[in-house]
Amino acid sequence: MPDRIRVRREPERGRYDRETIDAILDEALFCHLGFVVDGQPYVIPTLHARRGDLLYVHGSSASRMLRHAATGAPMCATVTLLDGLVLAKSVFNHSIDYRSVVVLGEARVVEDEEKLEALRLFTEHVAPGRWDEARQPTPTELKATAILSLSLTEASAKVRTGPPEDEPEDVGLPVWSGVVPIHLAVEESEYDWRRVRDGRLGPRR
Amino acid sequence: MPDRIRVRREPERGRYDRETIDAILDEALFCHLGFVVDGQPYVIPTLHARRGDLLYVHGSSASRMLRHAATGAPMCATVTLLDGLVLAKSVFNHSIDYRSVVVLGEARVVEDEEKLEALRLFTEHVAPGRWDEARQPTPTELKATAILSLSLTEASAKVRTGPPEDEPEDVGLPVWSGVVPIHLAVEESEYDWRRVRDGRLGPRR
Numbered sequence: 167m168p169d170r171i172r173v174r175r176e177p178e179r180g181r182y183d184r185e186t187i188d189a190i191l192d193e194a195l196f197c198h199l200g201f202v203v204d205g206q207p208y209v210i211p212t213l214h215a216r217r218g219d220l221l222y223v224h225g226s227s228a229s230r231m232l233r234h235a236a237t238g239a240p241m242c243a244t245v246t247l248l249d250g251l252v253l254a255k256s257v258f259n260h261s262i263d264y265r266s267v268v269v270l271g272e273a274r275v276v277e278d279e280e281k282l283e284a285l286r287l288f289t290e291h292v293a294p295g296r297w298d299e300a301r302q303p304t305p306t307e308l309k310a311t312a313i314l315s316l317s318l319t320e321a322s323a324k325v326r327t328g329p330p331e332d333e334p335e336d337v338g339l340p341v342w343s344g345v346v347p348i349h350l351a352v353e354e355s356e357y358d359w360r361r362v363r364d365g366r367l368g369p370r371r
Numbered sequence: 372m373p374d375r376i377r378v379r380r381e382p383e384r385g386r387y388d389r390e391t392i393d394a395i396l397d398e399a400l401f402c403h404l405g406f407v408v409d410g411q412p413y414v415i416p417t418l419h420a421r422r423g424d425l426l427y428v429h430g431s432s433a434s435r436m437l438r439h440a441a442t443g444a445p446m447c448a449t450v451t452l453l454d455g456l457v458l459a460k461s462v463f464n465h466s467i468d469y470r471s472v473v474v475l476g477e478a479r480v481v482e483d484e485e486k487l488e489a490l491r492l493f494t495e496h497v498a499p500g501r502w503d504e505a506r507q508p509t510p511t512e513l514k515a516t517a518i519l520s521l522s523l524t525e526a527s528a529k530v531r532t533g534p535p536e537d538e539p540e541d542v543g544l545p546v547w548s549g550v551v552p553i554h555l556a557v558e559e560s561e562y563d564w565r566r567v568r569d570g571r572l573g574p575r576r
Contacts, residue, residue, distance in 0.1 A: 200412035207405035301461035351556035
């Protein structure tokens with residue numbers, strides 16, 4: 167494992183198996199993409215989708231990003247799923263239950279057939295079944311879309327789960343402690359939502 | 372307005388008034404913080420809270436980040452709120468309804484009284500009323516916490532809202548188009564959740 171992707175802070179939360187990494191990437195609806203211009207980091211939200219060992223990211227967010235990506239610039243794609251607020255007996259032990267993935271690598275511009283396939287993956291990632299329902303892109307529309315890929319060679323996950331870790335001396339305090347679960351919810355809509363029919367996004371846990 | 376914070380892609384979505392920026396920062400439960408080490412960008416999720424013109428970010432995520440921050444390193448804090456999936460008649464016009472804020476600036480390490488106040492803000496940001504309920508931090512606990520601040524001088528918001536923008540020639544296609552609303556939901560818990568009693572996080576819209 168490359169050293170720079172190792173989880174340093176709270177190392178017991180680090181996960182390096184691809185099964186865990188892939189599941190988090192596949193559940194998250196969007197990522198935050200980091201790149202550097204003139205020494206300044208920029209972080210922007212954008213769509214992503216995974217295929218095997220590649221992470222595709224939608225590159226339409228800034229031309230300055232694309233200019234840099236074309237030269238194989240270093241990038242970082244991060245996804246974070248929020249699972250709960252961890253309320254402890256003490257302020258210090260408050261935390262968040264979450265699952266995140268960080269991917270480091272040099273971006274590559276995706277072209278031609280692979281670009282069409284990546285676009286299909288974006289669409290199916292957000293709304294399964296939608297690629298076949300909606301009108302396909304024209305050559306002009308394809309040209310107006312930019313897609314980058316990052317290898318998953320340097321990726322790690324970080325997961326915090328479970329109840330608060332209260333200090334032994336705090337256990338008796340008359341303060342509620344526990345987890346307030348959170349999830350992304352789909353509101354009622356006319357659309358026949360296929361991914362999850364009970365209004366919860368992502369795989370059941 | 373500093374040029375590097377101007378929204379270039381889809382400029383009509385750019386918002387620069389502090390009211391919009393502050394509301395998004397205050398609603399989001401966490402941010403993604405970007406920093407650069409040896410030319411490589413890193414993006415990590417962390418807690419934040421706003422006070423006036425300052426954004427506080429929890430700096431416990433990596434010592435390498437803190438080492439750089441102490442020298443006034445350039446950073447980027449981004450928050451993104453997901454509001455809906457925008458399903459258009461064509462694949463190309465699919466989009467996401469969202470509200471995001473990007474803050475650029477040099478990080479400053481927060482100390483002493485201001486640090487305690489920032490910690491109070493983090494706690495109240497995630498769970499209003501909790502600071503007075505839970506045990507206060509000891510000097511040792513305070514020392515183990517690191518907090519950075521960024522000025523909101525260079526900040527901009529980007530907002531996409533409303534229905535899909537279907538092409539005139541697509542309108543007649545037999546494909547459902549519209550928005551599938553999404554929000555963060557709090558599940559049932561024993562905790563007397565104060566922020567929003569109807570299970571929806573953030574201000575009512």
